[in-house]
Amino acid sequence: MRSLIQLALDNASFYGTSYADIRIVNEKTESISVRNGRIEEISYHLNQGFGIRILYNGSWGFASSFRLEKKEIERITKLAIKIAKASSRLKREDITLPHQEAYQDTYRSQYLINPFSVPIEKKLEILLAADSQMRKGSKKIKLTQSQIQSLSKKQIFANTEGSLIEQEIIACGGGIAATAVDGFEVQRRSYPNSFGGNYSTQGFEFVQSLKLEENAERIAQEAEALLKAPECPTIKTTVILDSSQMALQIHESIGHPTELDRVLGMEASFAGTSFVTLDKIGNFQYASEIVNITADATLKGGMGSFGYDDEGVKAQKVEIIKNGLLLNCLSSRETASVIGGKSNGTARADGWNRIPIVRMTNINLEPGDARLEEIISDTKEGLYLETNKSWSIDDKRLNFQFAMEMAREIKNGKLGRIYKNANYTGITPQFWCSCDAIANKKDWQLWGVLNCGKGEPEQVMEVGHGTPPARFRNVQVGLRK
Amino acid sequence: MKEKVKKALEKVLQFSHAQQTEVLIYYSSSQVTRFANNTIHQNVAEENVNVSVRVIEDKRIGHASSNNLKDKSLKEVVEKATQNAKFAPRDPHFYSLPQKEIPRDDIVTFFPETAASSPEKKANDIEKIIKLALKEKLIASGAYRTITSVLGVANSLGIKSIQDFTKVSLNLVIMSDTSSGFSSFVGENISLLDGKKLAQSAIKKALESKKPIKIEPGQYDVILEPDAVSNMLAFLAYAGLGALSVQEGRSFLCGKFGQKIMNENITIWDDGLAPETLKLPFDFEGVPKKKIVLIEKGIAKRVVYDSYTAHKEKIKSTGHALPYPNSVGPLPLNLFMKEGEASLEEMIASTDKGLLITRFHYTNLENPTLTILTGMTRDGTFLIEKGKVTKGVKNLRFTQSILEAFSNVKMISKERSLKENMTGVAFVPALKIKNFNFSGTTQF
Incomplete structure (x- = not known):
């Protein structure tokens, strides 16, 4: 990996760039969701590639590719320079970067339980239990949704100023939502937050602390209660x-x-x-x-x-x-x-x-x-x-x-x-x-x-x-x- | 690249031993040149691929994806999806992946001139736009994008759909110190993009809306230009023109099929094969797209289906699946609204007092079942007095039911244009709508 990084930065310098950086990123995502008692998604996604950003003749150029190979690094570096040349035709003034200290460092987010080490069955158990509680909470509930997502991002950043930084960030979280329907009246309650719940760069201990199941019946009852609640006054x-x-x-x-x-x-x-x-x-x-x-x-x-x-x-x-x-x-x-x-x-x-x-x-x-x-x-x-x-x-x-x-x-x-x-x-x-x-x-x-x-x-x-x-x-x- | 995608599709199906397997591969090579303050400030290129595999064992569904076409990676994706399926409880509502259907092979969606567009060409085109803006002492900003892509879908039941595409878009915002104007283009063929015309249109709006006046919120007759109409139509589709929202009882169409839900001058359909749209011969399950009339003369007719929602009602998919997995269900991505007979000038001339609206910003549904949408006007909002556009007005917030608005459509333009929106594209006219509700104002 280091040789590919060096190749990109050497090539960029060789072609006369005033600054260049490269990021090689490897991400994985595991998504598990339950909808109305059935599995909506058990999914695993891997995503890897690199991007090269260069400052040439006072303008930016950036190119990226999923092919992490020597030849591709060379091609993408040249493409970034070509793009910067096109940018520089319309520049008003040169982009300058203030002095920045160079770092050689490693950073890892802190966690107790790696969420990727927790079996899928365990996560499903949490979601299915919450789903069941929501549907038990009210007969008017027509849609129940629950999800847990785990994220991992590994990145190497290096630039022509001498920085070389490796980072690994693990995150996870989840949430539940109950939708009650009565005729044309539709009301939803979510926990702990809407649009997917809550997320943290902690380990699976964070998901456990959310207590999704314990809050499921309550939000279902609140969604049903909203059906009959008066309109909020103006x-x-x-x-x-x-x-x-x-x-x-x-x-x-x-x-x-x-x-x-x-x-x-x-x-x-x-x-x-x-x-x-x-x-x-x-x-x-x-x-x-x-x-x-x-x-x-x-x-x-x-x-x-x-x-x-x-x-x-x-x-x-x-x-x-x-x-x-x-x-x-x-x-x-x-x-x-x-x-x-x-x-x-x-x-x-x-x-x-x-x-x-x-x-x-x-x-x-x-x-x-x-x-x-x-x-x-x-x-x-x-x-x-x-x-x-x-x-x-x-x-x-x-x-x-x-x-x-x-x-x-x-x-x-x-x-x-x-x-x-x-x-x-x-x-x-x-x-x-x-x-x-x-x-x-x-x-x-x-x-x-x-x-x-x-x-x-x-x-x-x-x-x-x-x-x-x-x-x-x-x-x-x-x-x- | 089409050949590489084709081979990878075949390999994934060979690698899988599951009862049913589906593989979707999307490869894209894109370039975006952004400009602001009359200069190019961001200029990027990307090449990427996504290999998405869904396997089914005894109604247990597992999924995995990666962005690597190498054999080792393809095998790993299949293994991971198979492993995930083992964890999944049986889904009693899952019937089958779609059976073999062959999409039309005469739909042209790839234009070499778009694929050949370079950063230099984009810089040349942008330079001309900036020169026009500078001549009027205005500030130009925008994004000029080209994408070359291949979409391939195959499954173990015989689906094998593969197509290459090109797409070009240019969005333009021209600003003075007190106003702004917007214009946009989206299409498959870059040779149809007229940058000068777009610049002139946005410049005209920016100049004519200088020093806007403040007007009070309330109900006004409005003329919505196609960008604003496309935006509303996409939210209508999202709120309930897909089968999943109907099956879950959340759609505004529940219990309304066959009934009049908007003015009889409104007909809305989806057609992924029509020449006016960004054509998509098949959906993300590889099923050929069918033209579906959703609203006919104001009457609710039907919604669109993927294989899952179609099997639930024992009918065939209409070819509107989104990539698996998704929580939205099937959606119409190539919307159309029937044209009327008026010109925009006639619509303005017929308005005693009203507003001409270029586009909306940051719209969002507050109540999907009642189709209540809120958002702001942006980049060219004008007062119409006694049949003439007289001045610019400061932007307004609207909070309005889409169904109610489409029930109050008084005039429809003959001319239509293709506009991007949050879900896809829509080929739409301008609309004159009575009593459109504005609930607030802003300071510019």
């Missing part, structure tokens, strides 16, 4: 978001808008740009003073945790928002150089066949002072919103609207009846400036998301969000006609 009110929805709220309205490539217009043709502009960094009250947001790639168990990013920059914990003030954006080497800074280590690639672009790591809301119960007790009137159902936000990340699986009335400090079809909408900075209570460390939870999409060709990245529940005032809830 009202401006106080909302308390549960931890899982806070993760998505942070993801969409803080994570994406503070990606420096979006700020610089590099994603304009697809996902969009950002309301955050360079002049706002260090000068913009993004949120209320109790809000502190960090990007922490060093967090144990986070799906956005690693030793080094895909440009060989060491994992960091960075303050993004401090006391509500915007301090930093997520950056890569290239984007950081545009604003005269250094990368904060968030350039990540979705596999060997994608270039690293600015991605979230673990974007976290630091805990506040009170317990969730205390915040609810302190709320005269409002709604407690649980588990995301759908999401949408404009291309500068200002106007968002999220639909929720379940809303609970809060009256005089107590949780009351449930509502169905709840949603809420807002404008990012106004919403975050209305945050007046954040639950403390005991209610803080780390969420792993597998489906963050960005870039062309599209890259789907796993990211993390650690957050407690939080309260927001004067929020528009319900469908407006």
